[in-house]
Amino acid sequence: MKKTICALLSLAILPGIFAQSVNNNVELKQLEVPNSPAFTLADFTPSLIQTPNTPKKFILGVAQSFADAGNAFPKNYSAEFTPYWWLKHSDASVYSLAGLKPQTNNAGNPSAFKQDPFHGLKFTGISIAFLNKDLIPDTIKAEQKMFSVGVRTTVIKLHPKKYYNALAAKISLWHDMALSELMTSPLLAQVAREPDTAKKRKLMENFLLKPSSTYKVAEEINEIILQKPIFSWDVASAFIAYGIGDTAWRKGRFGVWTNLSSFLPIALGDETEARKNYINLNFGVRFVSDNYFKDNKGQVRKANVVDVGGKIALELKGLTIGYEYFNRNGKGVAANETRSIGIISYQISDNLYINGGFGKNFTSNDKLISLLGLKWGLGRETISLPNQ
Amino acid sequence: MSNYRVGSGSSQITLEVDINTFGLAASRAIVLNILSNDPETTVGHSLNATGDIPRKDIGSRDFLVGKRLSIMTKIDLLGSLAERKKEAERLTAKYILHQGPDGPLSVSDPMKVIAKDFKTVILYREFDLTL
Numbered sequence: 453m454k455k456t457i458c459a460l461l462s463l464a465i466l467p468g469i470f471a472q473s474v475n476n477n478v479e480l481k482q483l484e485v486p487n488s489p490a491f492t493l494a495d496f497t498p499s500l501i502q503t504p505n506t507p508k509k510f511i512l513g514v515a516q517s518f519a520d521a522g523n524a525f526p527k528n529y530s531a532e533f534t535p536y537w538w539l540k541h542s543d544a545s546v547y548s549l550a551g552l553k554p555q556t557n558n559a560g561n562p563s564a565f566k567q568d569p570f571h572g573l574k575f576t577g578i579s580i581a582f583l584n585k586d587l588i589p590d591t592i593k594a595e596q597k598m599f600s601v602g603v604r605t606t607v608i609k610l611h612p613k614k615y616y617n618a619l620a621a622k623i624s625l626w627h628d629m630a631l632s633e634l635m636t637s638p639l640l641a642q643v644a645r646e647p648d649t650a651k652k653r654k655l656m657e658n659f660l661l662k663p664s665s666t667y668k669v670a671e672e673i674n675e676i677i678l679q680k681p682i683f684s685w686d687v688a689s690a691f692i693a694y695g696i697g698d699t700a701w702r703k704g705r706f707g708v709w710t711n712l713s714s715f716l717p718i719a720l721g722d723e724t725e726a727r728k729n730y731i732n733l734n735f736g737v738r739f740v741s742d743n744y745f746k747d748n749k750g751q752v753r754k755a756n757v758v759d760v761g762g763k764i765a766l767e768l769k770g771l772t773i774g775y776e777y778f779n780r781n782g783k784g785v786a787a788n789e790t791r792s793i794g795i796i797s798y799q800i801s802d803n804l805y806i807n808g809g810f811g812k813n814f815t816s817n818d819k820l821i822s823l824l825g826l827k828w829g830l831g832r833e834t835i836s837l838p839n840q
Numbered sequence: 841m842s843n844y845r846v847g848s849g850s851s852q853i854t855l856e857v858d859i860n861t862f863g864l865a866a867s868r869a870i871v872l873n874i875l876s877n878d879p880e881t882t883v884g885h886s887l888n889a890t891g892d893i894p895r896k897d898i899g900s901r902d903f904l905v906g907k908r909l910s911i912m913t914k915i916d917l918l919g920s921l922a923e924r925k926k927e928a929e930r931l932t933a934k935y936i937l938h939q940g941p942d943g944p945l946s947v948s949d950p951m952k953v954i955a956k957d958f959k960t961v962i963l964y965r966e967f968d969l970t971l
Contacts, residue, residue: 630866644910656953670916
């Protein structure tokens with residue numbers, strides 16, 4: 453199935469690539485709430501995104517980028533991070549990760565869990581970029597220094613009650629299995645009786661080399677946590693400052709995105725497939741204020757633009773087929789500026805997608821656009837396993 | 841390893857374990873006499889996947905003196921390799937013993953053994969209980 457879809461999309465992709473080269477105004481997914489709003493507002497796709505996991509690494513990364521540029525404005529530096537992971541948490545647990553709030557009975561003992569619809573707020577992400585790019589649409593071809601910063605969060609995330617019951621039950625099963633393993637395995641007593649610290653460590657390392665009895669359940673829990681919510685409200689915002697000359701900084705662009713999404717699970721024969729197949733309904737609003745906007749008369753001026761619309765899509769495992777419609781309003785924007793586009797996307801692997809779009813975009817003069825392209829996630833920092 | 845003075849008598853020593861991880865955790869605490877082959881005695885375990893052992897009595901001073909208290913926690917980490925690696929480095933544990941004649945003892949330095957694929961971590965801490 454996967455090979456067939458890849459082959460069909462590969463055949464279709466060739467004319468799409470050439471279409472893309474003559475219409476560089478069109479971008480796929482430009483109206484979704486972006487994961488990295490600082491990059492999206494700057495129309496920038498970084499080749500390398502740093503993901504510092506401590507404030508110290510973040511500051512060192514920024515300092516290094518200035519040093520690499522000869523103590524001048526960095527040529528190209530981008531980073532994104534979630535401050536929550538930088539902080540120490542006294543209440544860290546798998547329950548807080550999954551949005552499960554423990555409940556207690558009248559005696560004060562743990563009794564059940566209920567969902568915390570706002571737990572996505574704590575995973576608010578921040579993206580920043582230092583760039584050199586010509587973002588002012590005038591006749592002068594000169595790059596500006598740009599500093600872009602963005603924030604993205606999920607304000608509300610709701611799952612059906614049976615989702616939380618299933619998740620709590622699966623976590624409970626994992627704990628019962630892991631505790632049973634600790635109770636019956638001789639490992640703990642062996643380590644306790646071993647006088648040599650290095651040999652204690654070796655005993656535990658050998659234990660970890662054996663096939664885990666619990667990790668299959670842990671993977672099932674991971675899959676449940678990754679299920680899409682029946683309702684979510686996402687918000688993102690970003691701001692760009694342009695450096696004009698050596699010292700002057702001007703406000704460039706400001707953007708706010710908001711999306712209400714619903715993922716309705718569908719089952720296709722196998723009950724377990726419901727976790728990966730959805731009908732996605734999406735309503736979105738985007739506001740962009742651009743101090744250097746080129747209007748439909750070709751004049752560069754300040755403009756505020758609001759895009760309002762929605763999307764309906766069928767998501768079947770890695771394949772997404774949908775339709776997106778947005779209407780654009782703003783001074784200097786033609787009354788009938790709309791985006792009406794069919795979208796198709798197929799996830800080949802974790803970081804590799806084939807994306808396509810067919811229809812009319814806001815700025816396309818010939819009404820019809822077609823796009824197909826590959827999107828891959830090779831730009832992230834990689835980590836290496838320790839030497840074995 | 842630490843020593844913890846339990847003294848003598850029939851009053852109870854208490855143990856509390858606080859595991860700080862976003863992974864799935866389970867803990868067990870035992871006491872045993874390392875100079876004999878007598879089997880270990882389980883004195884506490886976690887009640888859910890936080891891996892925490894809520895504060896509880898683990899035995900009288902007379903029962904515990906001369907024995908070793910050992911606590912082991914198994915943690916299965918969730919997410920991608922990068923996320924698991926971060927969490928394996930970040931996770932911590934705190935062990936608190938109460939009711940000894942010298943007062944409470946709190947330590948946060950378990951032995952941490954991480955699987956090469958960062959899927960599982962084992963934490964281990966022991967205390968020799970003295971007169």
